[in-house]
Amino acid sequence: MPVPKHTSDIFEILSKGQFICSNSSKDSIRKLYNIIDENFEDLLEYFSNINLILEKGDEYYMFTRVENKTDLERKLEAAFKWIDILDFFKTVDQSFGAGYRFTPSDILIKLSVDVDLKNKLEGLKKYASGKEKHAEILDKVLDQLRRDNFIELENEITNSYKTLSSFHYMERLVLSINIAESAQK
Numbered sequence: 001m002p003v004p005k006h007t008s009d010i011f012e013i014l015s016k017g018q019f020i021c022s023n024s025s026k027d028s029i030r031k032l033y034n035i036i037d038e039n040f041e042d043l044l045e046y047f048s049n050i051n052l053i054l055e056k057g058d059e060y061y062m063f064t065r066v067e068n069k070t071d072l073e074r075k076l077e078a079a080f081k082w083i084d085i086l087d088f089f090k091t092v093d094q095s096f097g098a099g100y101r102f103t104p105s106d107i108l109i110k111l112s113v114d115v116d117l118k119n120k121l122e123g124l125k126k127y128a129s130g131k132e133k134h135a136e137i138l139d140k141v142l143d144q145l146r147r148d149n150f151i152e153l154e155n156e157i158t159n160s161y162k163t164l165s166s167f168h169y170m171e172r173l174v175l176s177i178n179i180a181e182s183a184q185k
Contacts, residue, residue, distance in 0.1 A: 003046050004035050010043070014063040015052070018149040019166035022059040023099060025154050036061050057172070059098070059165035081127055082170050083177075085141060088120045097171065100163040101154065104138055 004010075010032055013020055022033045036043055036054070044054045053064045089096045091114075092107055111118050111134055121137055128140035142161065145151045150170060154162040 003042055004039050006032060006035050007043065007046065010036060010061075011047075013149075014054070014061065017063075019057075019060045019062050019164065019169065021149070021165040023162075023165045025152060025162060033061065057166070058168040060169065062166070062169065079173060083174055084120075084123060084127070085145070086170050086174055088117070088124055088141075091117050091120055096163065098163055098165045098167045100167075101160055102163075103158060103160045104135070104142060105159070107138060108135060 009028075010020065013029075013032070020029055020033050020036060022030065024030050024033070040054070040056065047054045047063070051065060053066075055062050055064050092102075092110060093100070096102075111121060118134070121134055124141055125132075125137050127144065128137040142151065146153065146161075149164060150167050151161045151163050154160050
């Protein structure tokens, strides 16, 4: 089973829990996406030998693993965080998703006129390590999204961000939650 020469680069990114997205503004990431796309079956088998599952999402790739109960509880806590973050950004703009471009200053302007948005940002304070100012909370959340490869800084001069295809993962996570009617009462 031949694997591409960039397999170690793919492993380096995906093993950190990050994504490789087709719409990244970085040529090197788009190149790795295409390499995975062309060699998916071989890479799937290769990584399965070290207990990693290569998964294809909607224009992104990621690793998953079989989890034990404590890891599952940790993931549930992370899911709650992502639900709160997704709710905030969908309140900013319903069309917020893969390919969406924005600046933090755009969001801060919307905060000044939207009480619901301001309350949701206040709710994200728990993920921002005690930050008090709205700009600090937003910066912390954006930094988390950037580190987890859901967004990337597209232009350092204008401080504009681009939402990556991996954002579909977060959206699908929330959409896959199904609460039975009997549990809602």
